[in-house]
Amino acid sequence: MDPEQVDEFVMGYLKKKGFNSAAKQLQEALHHNNGGTFNSTDYHNDPELTKLIRSFSQSENDPTRYRDGYSKLRSWAYNSLDLYKHELLRVMYPVFIHCYMDLVGKGHTREARAFFNSFRKDHEMIHLRDLQKLEGVLVPSHLEEMEFARSLRQSKVNIKICQYSYDLLLQYLHRTESTLMLGIINEHINFQVYSGQPNSSSDDIDAVTIVGSFQETADHINQKEIQWGLLEDSLEDRLEKTGSLLSDSEKGQGESKDGDVDDSKKRSNEIGKQGSSLKKLKKDKAGNATAKVARQETSIVSPAPRVKPELALPVMSTDVEESILEDLRNRVQLSSVAMPSVSFYTFVNTHNGLNCASISHDGSLVAGGFSDSSIKVWNMAKIGQAGSGALQGESDTNDQNVGPNGRRNYTLLLGHSGPVYSATFSPPGDFVLSSSADTTIRLWSTQLNANLVCYKGHNYPVWDVQFSPFGHYFASCSHDRTARIWSMDRVQPLRIMAGHLSDVDVSVSLTIVRCVQWHPNCNYIATGSSDKTVRLWDVQTGECVRIFIGHRSMVLSLAMSPDGRYMASGDEDGTIMMWDLSTARCITPLMGHNSCVWSLSYSGEGSLLASGSADCTVKLWDVTSSTKLTKAEEKNGNTNRLRSLRTFPTKSTPVHALRFSRRNLLFAAGALSKPAS
């Protein structure tokens, strides 16, 4: 092909595309070079080329091309060989959303909407929430404005595909000359071709989340080393060392089962010590035997490594230490056959105002954060002592709320100027932290019933705040896309965890942080976000060390297993995922809830996981058996499901908070919500 012809084609193409100034310049340049007049272009000489150019020009102008191309590709994919179908169908979703965004970007709003609606059904099952977001994008400027759309546009999707499927796809695209689809696929999809047979279709967690090259970053981040072990010289350690020295009769007292949950620990201990009947001794021995067995098992299964704390941890007073040790000694060993007792605190007459609930570590204090900016703290131990009416129905609450002196029986903490979104007790129960929509975090003393400190730092509502397992430090997360670490004695945060990685994609995808949780060794915190990911941050360096991808909707709750090896996260759809911290892999998704999982809690020795949900149930899951199974089946590549042990339905009370006490009594709290009549 001689260069003159090429110039002509370029000329024609520029004109078609509407780059008039460029065309003019080119023309002038040609004029200048040739010195002759520019012939009217005639590119009918080469039929191949004209066709190609035609197709180019058509594709630019005609919005129906997207629809035709996509529907052809779709029907081809659906009719493809069963073995490769799921891989090919995986390609459809990115093509779909990019077709849509292309249409929007070119201003064909109506066609874009029609296109979207006609194929929406295909992807609704897996990508419903993304689709809902994208649905609102109607004009080109929205594409720029919306982070989700922008990140999609800027990144490529990684799709694992086997060699044969890849060849099939390419063959199809070339044979049908669907340049448009080819263009989109080239532009936005990054194929990772592997040889051999296609993977089983169940293993498509990667396909669920489209976060572009973000996956790579995540993989990169997840290479980092973390020390997930427990702190050395922790109380558990000490207990284990001393455990063999203690005599049988002193241990394994178990929870007092006579109904006075509200009594403080010490009191029940006294009762236990006093009542030393033969029967009880027998029971104790039996309980102790099982405890021993269980302890041996755990020590075989997971010799959790010990690590040094990176933070200067507060020194515990001996009193507190003693009581904790006592609790640990009296812990009931739970397993799939030994179920815990569940004590439920029901908030009544909240008038839809209860935003959050929190239970102290020993279950004696209950705090509620309300939308009218108030925090109310109930001392259940006192209520339990005042009258036996604690277990009576709602009709009695009138009398209960108003104490014998005509005063209310809770402590009212006023100070916030916006709905209170979170409250947390310090481990000994002497402080309460609360976070609010007024962007502040406040520290309250439960002894003085007064506000001590107001921590200002966040710029947007603070969604969640959590004390570290040893107190003193606390972490908060906010709508301003940061999580911060604070210590009680400073009004400025110690660390700010934000999207400070150089990679833009990550910072973009780090949207609002939903919830925060401390690792038991205090060296890490985990944050759950509305970008459907969970991240693990190093407290000392402030770096993100793990990214957990797999949730299909926003993450609402987090829990760390006591041995620090596993993490559970619950999302808006009711799915709970168990993660292995060291590999950042999802061990098993737990399906069962059908509404938001508000709260998660591991039992004291980590054998059970409790989950509380908006569907008014508390569910217990077996952790140990499933993790063991996973190890066995890991080689087979099977993902097994954690066993759901029990479901406890409440009486139309969504479960807001859960806490296993150190003695493995499960406390749950929620606001009674009457069904709309």
Next chain:
Amino acid sequence: MGIVPKETIEVTAQSIGITNLSPEAALMLAPDVEYRVREIMQEAIKCMRHSKRTTLTASDVDGALNLRSLEPSYGFASGGPFRFRKAIGHQDLFYTDDREVDFKDVIESPLPKAPLDAGVVCHWLAIEGVQPAIPENATLEVIRAPADNKIYEHKDGPLIDVRLPVKHVLSRELQLYFQKIAELTVSKSSPALFKKALVSLASDSGLHPLVPYFTNFIADEVSRGLNDFLLLFNLMHVVRSLLQNPHIHIEPYLHQLMPSIVTCLVSRKLGNRFADNHWELRDFTANLVSLICKRFGNTYITLQSRLTKTLVNAFLDPKKALTQHYGAIQGLSALGHTVVRLLILSNLEPYLSLLEPELDAEKQKNQMKSYEAWRVYGALLRAAGLCIHDRLKVFPNLPSPSPSFLHKGKGKIINAEPRKRKLSADSSENQPPHKRLITTDGPDVLRPHDHTGPAPMHVDKPIGNYNLPQNSAQPSSSEQASDGESRNGKEKERGKSRAITMKAILGQIWKDDLDSGRLLVKLQQLYGDRILPFIPSTEMSVFL
């Protein structure tokens, strides 16, 4: 296009005083408005999630507006979520039910109660993995047992009825089938086709969905067409076919069907023409009733008692027409001999005395009335006869008597029979059905002649024998008395030979015999010889 049409933008613009908004501007604004609204709602949902709720409230939207540093929308905050109503005639248009409240009402109404303060109550959700059955744990068990629920009703407000309306879909084919059958039943034009339809109704499977419609149809037509004899007859045939169909589970609909059936049995007037043979209809229906009672009496315990109550009321009410009495008697007699014995025979005497004047041709001038009376009399006679027949069937197998005895019996029957025939014939010349009754009994009576069969007459002997010599010496028939004697002798003779076996059996049935004997005697008193042919011969062989 989007959710927000450009008209909305124009209207909104006008409402805030912008009158010269160009259509292009509205067109441009519309998608942007939609995007912004979606954005706000997305934020509001986040606020809702953090308030740990699953229903969006106005305060969530306010929170979202706050996050965007926008002025919140005042005046919508409320404790609970809004209640939306669907606008009639629109698919997805909703509005809040915002009633206008009169100021005066608000001022004059007493102060509402102060809302209760928040509180916490504690209970055991589970004890070592088991949920205790306490009021706080409203669990599945409580829902299952409604009795428990009542206790808490006052606490939790009215319970929601869990039952949902069930949509009943009837296929096109079934609808056509129903229409066709209904048409045939009402039209009465082609009996052949109707018969086929009845066969289909009685045998086809898959008709169950139509049962409620048929029940309704029958009830409607019966109440409407009491004057239409043929229609009623057709309807009863339909009922019969439905009952016969093994694929239909008709029991739940019986309570709806029964009134119609009973109407056809005991109504004062069925059909409006003289020629209508409503007696036949009543007989047919009586059979139907007995069929129902036999099939469902066990499962539907109150059925028979309710039915007999209705019938007895009709029977014993002297103000009711004779036709009604007839129906009631037929119905009762169809229900079996115990019913007859208990309800008809016990009332037989007073009733017959009532009926007597009607039967008398001289006293009752009205031919029609007299005819009806004879009808009723026939029915009574038949009922009593059948009752006695069934009674006697239960007798144990007794050793057969000697041939001479047989001879004797035979002779007697032959005596008795012509007489009775004569009697019935001349007493009611114009009663073909009565005659029919008698003639049907004829073969039984005649059976002894062609041998195997024994003398029917003799049944009353063993009955009578224990109490008879004195009691049964009735003035009505001298032969009877003599017969009794002779039989008595025979019995003694037999008793000697078989004393051992007899004793036990006789002892057992002594009481029954006594009752039956009394009954028979009484019947004989009341009916005279007319009862005799009803004493069936089948068990005669038993005695011979």
